[in-house]
Amino acid sequence: MNSHEGRPAGLRERTRRAVQAEIVATAMRLFLEHGFEATTMEQIANDVGISRRSLFRYFGTKEDIVLGDHAEHGLALRAALEARPADESPWEALRAALKSLFESLPYAPEEFIKITTMLHASPSLRARQLEKRQQWAELLMPDIAARLGEATDPMTRLRAHALVACALACSEAATDAWVHSNGTIDMERAYDEAVAAVRG
Incomplete structure (x- = not known):
């Protein structure tokens, strides 16, 4: 039982990192295309395909995305x-x-x-x-x-x-x-x- 307990957590962490990487890649593309100030968190969330609320679970601000x-x-x-x-x-x-x-x-x-x-x-x-x-x-x-x-x-x-x-x-x-x-x-x-x- 114990040998399997760590697997879900490991999978969740890998999934979280993958989503974070996708958010960063998408946001950087939008920032470079439209400018940092002109790009909103809502635009980033829409392009990634997640809700704005979900995006804030990963990054609190646009600055965090760039400098995280x-x-x-x-x-x-x-x-x-x-x-x-x-x-x-x-x-x-x-x-x-x-x-x-x-x-x-x-x-x-x-x-x-x-x-x-x-x-x-x-x-x-x-x-x-x-x-x-x-x-x-x-x-x-x-x-x-x-x-x-x-x-x-x-x-x-x-x-x-x-x-x-x-x-x-x-x-x-x-x-x-x-x-x-x-x-x-x-x-x-x-x-x-x-x-x-x-x-x-």
Whole structure:
């Protein structure tokens, strides 16, 4: 009896994830076709084939649909950072971790450009993105503090916080430059230029 008890829950979870993925794919298509602000939750629900009430069981807001995977990306970024050699410098480790995350994104370059442009065009999306990036910083700080020395020292934590914030800001600046160039500049070079400007 016990061996079968977990199966329905597993099936429900797989079904839920499949529906979530369909909602995200449908919503992103509508957002890119009609604009984020112009697309309503009702339109998304109708295109997916579910009720508006059912849609809200999966996502509370349109912003959640677009940025819902940012939390998972933060965890993936932390895992990539923690996998770096312990004797690697904070800047090198963060660069490698950010590169790993970017390469894992399931978007073609042209899709990523459109999505990023949409994020920047919407004040509500931009605000939520910055909020989630702060959550990324909290995830990354312990590893960077350990690389800097005594992780429990308040000044070490301060330095780790500043370093992580700068690295994420450099990543954002590099992404902006890449998007504005329509993908013609090299993302890694743009990041390195941003870091050099900060460290210089």
